[in-house]
Structures are given as C-alpha cells and as structure tokens.
Amino acid sequence: MSDTVLYDVTEGLATITLNRPDAMNALNDELKAALRDTLRAAAADEAVRAVLLTGNGRAFCVGQDLKEHVGALQSGGGSALRTVEEHYNPITLAIAGMPKPVVAGVNGVAAGAGAGFAFAADYRLMAESAAFNTSFAGIALTADSGISWTLPRLIGPGRAADLLLFPRSVRSGEALELGMAQRVVPDGELAEQAAAVARELAQGPTAAYAAIKESLAFGAGHSLAETLEKEAELQVRAGASQDHKAAVEAFVKKEKPRFTGR
Numbered sequence: 001m002s003d004t005v006l007y008d009v010t011e012g013l014a015t016i017t018l019n020r021p022d023a024m025n026a027l028n029d030e031l032k033a034a035l036r037d038t039l040r041a042a043a044a045d046e047a048v049r050a051v052l053l054t055g056n057g058r059a060f061c062v063g064q065d066l067k068e069h070v071g072a073l074q075s076g077g078g079s080a081l082r083t084v085e086e087h088y089n090p091i092t093l094a095i096a097g098m099p100k101p102v103v104a105g106v107n108g109v110a111a112g113a114g115a116g117f118a119f120a121a122d123y124r125l126m127a128e129s130a131a132f133n134t135s136f137a138g139i140a141l142t143a144d145s146g147i148s149w150t151l152p153r154l155i156g157p158g159r160a161a162d163l164l165l166f167p168r169s170v171r172s173g174e175a176l177e178l179g180m181a182q183r184v185v186p187d188g189e190l191a192e193q194a195a196a197v198a199r200e201l202a203q204g205p206t207a208a209y210a211a212i213k214e215s216l217a218f219g220a221g222h223s224l225a226e227t228l229e230k231e232a233e234l235q236v237r238a239g240a241s242q243d244h245k246a247a248v249e250a251f252v253k254k255e256k257p258r259f260t261g262r
Helices: 029-044 066-075 079-096 113-120 147-155 157-165 172-178 187-202 206-219 224-239 242-252
Strands: 005-010 013-018 050-055 059-061 102-106 109-111 123-127 131-133 183-185
Touching (some): 005 029, 013 029, 013 187, 050 113, 050 187, 079 113, 102 187, 109 113, 113 131, 123 172, 123 187, 131 172, 147 157, 183 187, 206 242
Parallel strands (some): 013 050, 050 102, 059 109, 102 123, 109 131, 123 183
C-alpha cells in the first residue's frame, strides 16, 4: 500500500486520508492509483459501514499534479489525459457507488478533481477556511471527476455553468449557502466533527443507507413513475433486512434500535 493514502478501519469506520501534504495532496499517479484501490477495498470490506475521506495538511486536494502532467504532455503518447479513464472515473464511481455512506471532511482547498471527489460524497463538512474551485477552464480543460453531473445537482445548472466557465474560489460560507456543503465548522473542530458524523453513520442501518444512495442516483436520471418502481424494489430489500426487523421491535418496546448493518 502506498503511503500517499492512509487507511484505517476502526469500529466500522474506514478513514481514508490523502497524504501528500507538502504538495497540497496534488494527484500524482501513485496517489490516484492508491486512492482508487483503497476505495475499492473499503467497498468490498464487510467490516466497513461508512467512509470518511479527508486530506492531511492544509489542503483537501488541489487536483491534478501539474508538474507530473506537464512531463506526461511533453513525453507524448497521450498518457497525460488517459488518467481520466484510468483513475478519475473509477475513483468518482467508487465514491458515489459505495454501498455505504461517504463523508468528505474538506479541511482546506478542494480544486479540480479534488472538488469532484468531494462532490461525489454523500455528506460534506467544510472547515471555515476551506474552499472549492472547479479550476478546469483556467488551464483550458473541461470538467472531469463527475463534476458536470454532481455540481448541477447540488447547486443548479446555471450556477454550475457560472463556476465552470468562470472558475473562482467558493469559500465555506458561500458553499454552505449554495448547497455545495451540508455543514461548516471551525478549522480546529473539523477532524473531530467529521469523524463524529461518519461514526454515527457507521453505526446506522448500512443496507438502508445503500438503498437510499441507489434511489437518489436512480431518481436523478429517471421519471417519477420509474423512480416509484425503483423505490418499491428497494423497499422490499430494506424491509427484509435484520436492521429493519430490529428497529420495529425496538420501536414497539420503546427502545433505541441497535443496528448491525445487516
């Protein structure tokens, strides 16, 4: 396992930390491959019931490592932009398609693909000093890492077009107001509060969370009638879970349910 990504699993919570602090967690090939593989491992691990994605140092992730990118461009062969298919697409799909909740603890700047990975998460907490920036047009590129899908759904197509055509830093307060983040906390409290939110999710009804994620993704691209059918299908699955039965029994007994994720 590469030391560019740290991975810890404790009491159902997988904490994935981008670990190139001296480079503001810029995405070189080593980090991208490690992040992709770590996310896949978390998805497959039955002991993992929620994921916290964050960065080490003063940035969440500033996007592509442009020094490495320039070298790839100069070497020719088209390898520079193959990273979208080889790394960014599978990373984004691993986050959005994770059958468990993913919390992004945005501890600093999240730019380019770094912003895209945060937008693909289910819940975003931002430090007060943190900011988002699409950044792509500034280097004559288009959106990747799913931003053209996630951002319009978070803030609307008009605002998404504005931020993609005219990239700028969106500070935490504005990000909260626009809907890019669900919570903003003081810098010194981000690690604790992000972990608390993720731990709470890790103790919840994991199968139900997976169904909620699936229904939201399905509803984003289908009609109401089709979505109703999907909801019925997923409700049958959730209703057959041990957690649902335990929750109903606890309700009848006026007790707090204890979920096992099954």
